[in-house]
Amino acid sequence: MIDGLKTMLPLAWRNLWRNPRRTGITLIVVAIGLWSILFFSAFMNAWAKSSKETTLQLLLGSGQIHAEGYMDDPSIETLMDPPDRDLNSALDAPAVADWTTRVVVPGVVQSEYKTLPATIVGVDPAAEARISSIPGRITEGRYLDSSDDDSAVLGLHMVERLKTGLGRRVILMSQNAEGAMSEQSFDVVGIYDADKATEDLYVFTGRAASQRFLGLEGEIAQVVFVLQEETALEDAVAALAEAAPALDVRGWKDLNLFLASMDSYMGVFVHVWLSIVFALMAIGIVNTQLMAVFERTQEFGLLRALGMKPRRVLVMVTIENALLIGIGVLLGMVLAAVTIWSLSDGIDFSAFARAMEMVQTGEIIYLKYEPGAFILFPGLIWLLGILVTLWPALRASKCRPVEAMRRET
Amino acid sequence: MDPIVTCRGLSKTFGKGELAVHALRDIDLDIMPGEIATLAGPSGSGKTTLLNMIGALDEPTSGEVTVDGQPLGGLSRSQLSDLRLSKIGFVFQSYNLIPVLSARENIEFVLQLQGVSAAERHDRAMEAIKEVGLSGLEDRRPGKMSGGQQQRVAVARALVSRPAVVLADEPTANLDSKNALALVELMRSLNREHGTTFLIGTHDVRVLEQSMRHIEMLDGRIDRDARGSA
Incomplete structure (x- = not known):
């Protein structure tokens, strides 16, 4: 198993750079897609936190007690x-x-x-x-x-x-x-x-x-x-x-239902965004990987002719895809981390002060690293990316050597 | 001595009905260990189809192929892969090396698939490189080698796993005269030194002249099968 990986990894790594342009495009798609998810998540959470704090600090407090x-x-x-x-x-x-x-x-x-x-x-x-x-x-x-x-x-x-x-x-x-x-x-x-x-x-x-x-x-x-x-x-x-x-004690979630809904649906918004971005990324990745597999049909035929089993071809192409998407994910994480770090002093929306008042949020939104998001979303993108590229990998593994190498016969 | 390759009643038909093409018709053939046999004949005579059947790359419509005592009929895709890996070496017209691997890595690749240890792989690959006269070029990738050099790497790759038979389909077709002659001489010397069995599909007179046995094909049948003195 380990020896098999030792064989596959260098080969997969070199195969990635056979078409630097296509690899570059895929990396950009994955990196920007993940960056947008991580940045959007950090921004939305910071915005929701600011909005909540602004509202709570104005008059609401954490809760109130009234007569029935x-x-x-x-x-x-x-x-x-x-x-x-x-x-x-x-x-x-x-x-x-x-x-x-x-x-x-x-x-x-x-x-x-x-x-x-x-x-x-x-x-x-x-x-x-x-x-x-x-x-x-x-x-x-x-x-x-x-x-x-x-x-x-x-x-x-x-x-x-x-x-x-x-x-x-x-x-x-x-x-x-x-x-x-x-x-x-x-x-x-x-x-x-x-x-x-x-x-x-x-x-x-x-x-x-x-x-x-x-x-x-x-x-x-x-x-x-x-x-x-x-x-x-x-x-x-x-x-x-x-x-x-005898009194009516309520937390802010029961006093301001809109704010409570915003708070609980924030995660949903981020996951909807994740789904949209991933769907677009998946189309791009599957398309480019199918192209890559198609271009290398003859080579897969050769590997099969030399005695490589279909399962091993599947593993080899999957390792390539895992590496490719993994690098894209790492780039996206670095890009998002740098963006969030560079904006950690706050995004100043004072030019839109009136609009910010309408949505009851502070004029400066402070972005923060969310370690959970930096584990969850890259992990999801990587796993889902590998999952969608199983299709091209399966195609490669199922090629019949004599047909794949037809141009040679 | 038992034949290394046996074909009995081998037929292959592509397509159906009026469009059916009978690529092979009832072929009976034995290839003996240590032979250099050439398959000759005009285009469409069935040379490549026969090599594909023997190489377990394609399935016959009827008949049976046996390689090194192993009947191919009924084997799964995975078992056929194992058989190709352990018993058959291939040399193709267009070299078909893996472009991202060096000459040595291309040769080692088959051994890696066989699960040979890294140290043994290295030694055997270097020995094969020496045998095909490419010492010093082991770290070059195919793109930086001439056609003749690439075909030598392909021969080394086919031989390094010590297969029962090497199937070569038009191995000299893309080579100039000098390199073609060198390749033929290489195959002859490997045959002499290691007793490697070669079955070569070719039009090339230079190859035909060096073979021990000429098998002439015509319209999917063996038209002539003659042993020479080369």
């Missing part, structure tokens, strides 16, 4: 008390990196020129800065000082639509705890820049200030928590639900 019914009717009537001792203790568990509470109620915001629907969010600025990216997205003015700060922070697009600005005043209106309408004037102290949908909807003020404005006695709308490890989501949600059985 709040998710169906997020109003002042479905608020809840601040976390009790059991929930506090569950939220202080090592798996939870941080958490905060918010008052979130529907309302309207009014300027001298316009009235717009809005979601009024009362926050604890210090805790919010650890949970959310909004405090870091202030482009003009400042974020809120404290929970008692009765100023307002508005989104850039909402400011434009309201025709208001920094230092001006807006009126927030919402139903209060007694069922009547409350309205109060707030100074616009900060303007934040996020995606358009967020900018258009959320108005931030201090949590205690919002509770006073709404006539609440400490009630909140939600607890937002961030986990140390994303993989611990299900366990953490279960632990929190156990600590607060």
